Amino acid sequence: MNRKAIKLSIPNVGPEEAGKLQECIEKNMVSSGGPLVEEFERLVRDATGARHAVATSAGTTALHAGLHVLGVTPGDLVIMPTLTFIATANAISHCGATPWLLDVSPQSWTLETALLAEVLATACNRNARGEVVHRATGRRVGAIVPVHLLGLPAEMAAICTVAEEWGLPVLADAAAALGSTLSSGDNPANACATQGIGAGRAHLSAISFNANKIVTTGGGGMLVGNDAKLMRRLRHITTTARIRPGYEHDMVGFNYRMTNLQAAVGVAQIAKLDRFLEVKRHIARRYQHAFSNREDLEAFPSAAWGSSNYWLSGVFLRDLGPGQVARIRAQLERANIEAPPFWKPIHLQPPYRDAPRDLTGTAEQVWQQILPLPCSTSLNDAEQDLVIAALQQAT
Numbered sequence: 001m002n003r004k005a006i007k008l009s010i011p012n013v014g015p016e017e018a019g020k021l022q023e024c025i026e027k028n029m030v031s032s033g034g035p036l037v038e039e040f041e042r043l044v045r046d047a048t049g050a051r052h053a054v055a056t057s058a059g060t061t062a063l064h065a066g067l068h069v070l071g072v073t074p075g076d077l078v079i080m081p082t083l084t085f086i087a088t089a090n091a092i093s094h095c096g097a098t099p100w101l102l103d104v105s106p107q108s109w110t111l112e113t114a115l116l117a118e119v120l121a122t123a124c125n126r127n128a129r130g131e132v133v134h135r136a137t138g139r140r141v142g143a144i145v146p147v148h149l150l151g152l153p154a155e156m157a158a159i160c161t162v163a164e165e166w167g168l169p170v171l172a173d174a175a176a177a178l179g180s181t182l183s184s185g186d187n188p189a190n191a192c193a194t195q196g197i198g199a200g201r202a203h204l205s206a207i208s209f210n211a212n213k214i215v216t217t218g219g220g221g222m223l224v225g226n227d228a229k230l231m232r233r234l235r236h237i238t239t240t241a242r243i244r245p246g247y248e249h250d251m252v253g254f255n256y257r258m259t260n261l262q263a264a265v266g267v268a269q270i271a272k273l274d275r276f277l278e279v280k281r282h283i284a285r286r287y288q289h290a291f292s293n294r295e296d297l298e299a300f301p302s303a304a305w306g307s308s309n310y311w312l313s314g315v316f317l318r319d320l321g322p323g324q325v326a327r328i329r330a331q332l333e334r335a336n337i338e339a340p341p342f343w344k345p346i347h348l349q350p351p352y353r354d355a356p357r358d359l360t361g362t363a364e365q366v367w368q369q370i371l372p373l374p375c376s377t378s379l380n381d382a383e384q385d386l387v388i389a390a391l392q393q394a395t
Ligand SMILES: *Cc1c(COP(=O)(O)O)cnc(C)c1O
Pocket: 058, 059, 060, 061, 084, 085, 087, 088, 147, 173, 175, 176, 208, 209, 210, 219, 220, 221
């Protein structure tokens, strides 16, 4: 086997990124703060339609800082779906809070809105200060973090309606959702830039530019939102809470800044976003078409309320047990095709063994049957045909 491995989702960088990096080096402009970070923030605002954007060192640090400015404090519970990458839960833990893990919808694999409404109604009270308190643990509920899974947006309009009823802020984990769209409710635009809900309720989205995302900066993140005051506080807290001039700081801040080197790559990358989105859609369509006659190889979910950016492509092996799926993965790996397991639900991870949970069984049922397939924006049709043939043979 000397054909080069077909990877799951790798960065697609070239001369444009090299040119921008060269520019940084020549101008000795490598650190944080500077024109390229500002330019990248502006380009992300343009791409998402959000009024404000604050660049960060990672998606995880964007989530952490976002929760912090939304008022999540130690001891709180923060509601999130159990089916996600562990960073969502870790960001909550970094605030000294604990995830309250809810299950996902069997239709969309995103946070189950009906379950969210139900657990708030049946498991919570309001205390004298009007805060929402989880009766079983006595903890305050600090926020809701829906996740746009695999690029498919969560049901934001409905989730925000529930959040507004309870007065809870919403931070969307839009880590992998750059280019995804919401089609219903008052938010016809970009899934990363949903408007503030209700009477100016705080609402933010966190994006990641990790290497496997559609647009990468090597590592990096961005918070986007429409509330100017909140976004100013975010900028302050992510940049050591320094009051210029001089080394004076008015609170415990974070050093979560993006550097110009990262932003340089981002500026070159985001110019290719539309083309990357087109390629991702093309790849998803070709897999769907190739397996359209196979009832056992289903497409990833779609939803009435929005469209995926098709960040990750693959198939869903509904009727197979873990052993059979592992055998298929192994056969693809032998053909030099990367086919890793999907994210293990958070409630099954040792650090979150004791986190409160309300589960219906969906995440636990589906996660092992999700088979991500190679979908890099550099993947060509011939390579994809090899993947398709290998999977046909393995199933
Ligand atoms: C990638 C990702 C993150 C983390 O982003 P980093 O930039 O790697 O810190 C968080 N949540 C989800 C859903 C992701 O896909």
